Amino acid sequence: MTVDHPGSEGAGSPLPARRDTRLDPYIGTYAERTHGMTASAVRALFAVANRPEVVSLAGGMPNIADLPLESLGGAIARLVAEHGTRAMQYGAGQGEPVLRAQICEVMAEEAISAHPDDVVVSVGSQQGLALLTQVFCDPGDVILCEAPSYVGALGVFRTYQTQVVHVAMDADGLDPIALREAIASCRAAGKKIKFIYTIPNFHNPAGISQPLERRREILAIAKSEGILIVEDNPYGLLGFDSEPTPAIRSLDDGAVVYLGSFSKTFAPGFRIGWILAPHAIKEKLVLAQESATLCPPVFSQYTISAYLQNFDWRGQIKKSRELYRERRDAMLAGLQAHMPPGTSWTRPGGGFFVWLTIPAPLDAEAMLPRAVTARVAYVPGNAFYADGLGTRHMRLSYCLPTPDQIIEGTRRLAEVMGNELSI
Numbered sequence: 001m002t003v004d005h006p007g008s009e010g011a012g013s014p015l016p017a018r019r020d021t022r023l024d025p026y027i028g029t030y031a032e033r034t035h036g037m038t039a040s041a042v043r044a045l046f047a048v049a050n051r052p053e054v055v056s057l058a059g060g061m062p063n064i065a066d067l068p069l070e071s072l073g074g075a076i077a078r079l080v081a082e083h084g085t086r087a088m089q090y091g092a093g094q095g096e097p098v099l100r101a102q103i104c105e106v107m108a109e110e111a112i113s114a115h116p117d118d119v120v121v122s123v124g125s126q127q128g129l130a131l132l133t134q135v136f137c138d139p140g141d142v143i144l145c146e147a148p149s150y151v152g153a154l155g156v157f158r159t160y161q162t163q164v165v166h167v168a169m170d171a172d173g174l175d176p177i178a179l180r181e182a183i184a185s186c187r188a189a190g191k192k193i194k195f196i197y198t199i200p201n202f203h204n205p206a207g208i209s210q211p212l213e214r215r216r217e218i219l220a221i222a223k224s225e226g227i228l229i230v231e232d233n234p235y236g237l238l239g240f241d242s243e244p245t246p247a248i249r250s251l252d253d254g255a256v257v258y259l260g261s262f263s264k265t266f267a268p269g270f271r272i273g274w275i276l277a278p279h280a281i282k283e284k285l286v287l288a289q290e291s292a293t294l295c296p297p298v299f300s301q302y303t304i305s306a307y308l309q310n311f312d313w314r315g316q317i318k319k320s321r322e323l324y325r326e327r328r329d330a331m332l333a334g335l336q337a338h339m340p341p342g343t344s345w346t347r348p349g350g351g352f353f354v355w356l357t358i359p360a361p362l363d364a365e366a367m368l369p370r371a372v373t374a375r376v377a378y379v380p381g382n383a384f385y386a387d388g389l390g391t392r393h394m395r396l397s398y399c400l401p402t403p404d405q406i407i408e409g410t411r412r413l414a415e416v417m418g419n420e421l422s423i
């Protein structure tokens, strides 16, 4: 595997790629599970997509330019001066107790009532996914995922050699009828279903959200079938038009494991997320966390704790929501103005992503190099399916480019699509 590309959400690297074309002498030595670890062809294109002349609608990087960086710098300096010897020391495997209590306050915004003892701090919610999969899944176990689903979760599930079974969504998210059918057919085939993985708010990549009633339905099915729900919710506080919908975890504290993150509401560079789990599961997760990292990064935890305590984090999230709403509006306006007939798209009420369905015979994966030549980038839909489907779709993100860039990006994209359609 040549690792010469930026991260899965498109972070740029200032270093030139070092290409080593020699045959890998360890090829027969790697574990079975590495065979599933493939770098998608698309990722190499992201390096090109980061060039300034390209409008990248591909990445999922939050806008952090508006954080109060100067006063944060002051707070970090004080942290070092006053608590440096603790903040730079090893800490608890479960995470710092003060931060865990603050995390419970953050979750209360989505009607979750939780005890700090049931929270495990993780290295982003990405590590939460890895720890959960490690704790629950043997090779061949089934995880039920929305179709499409988060590319980073699919990567983790593949690494642990699980079988992803996709379940259709409708305009209200995960479809309960399809969910029942998937459960029945997996069981009929003698498969073990370990959990339902769902992103109920401002879905990545689909841009849809489950209304409260749908959450209740999915929970009822999961409970009656004895299947755990993993609720992945990094975008829940980034809704544009209304109060947050209560989390699935707020409806039940025994059947749901909840994943949260500071990556989108504060900054991803600290790499701090969390898992809220029923007690017995939490115990296993702490053991898994200790063996993975000894403890999650203590300095990051202290910094986030200071931020939550001393800054108006709710006001900051409100500002972010306004910024992202303006960008969402720009994207919807650009798509409306430019897209060829036969194209459709979701209208997200929050988060970062629009899911575009393109007319036949267009193929989003095949078209990407030509789009990049035309100075616009996106993620082709098949990245979000475990089974290679999805090439009639693409994910467009509006979180990082400016409104003008977004509109220009949709114009360029529509032009590429128009050219392909007229060939």
Ligand code: PMP
Pocket: 009, 060, 123, 124, 125, 126, 127, 150, 152, 199, 204, 232, 234, 260, 261, 262, 263, 268, 272, 273
């Ligand atoms: N889940 C979803 C749905 C995401 O979109 C992301 C980030 N793109 C993550 C988990 C991981 O986020 P982090 O590890 O930064 O918390």
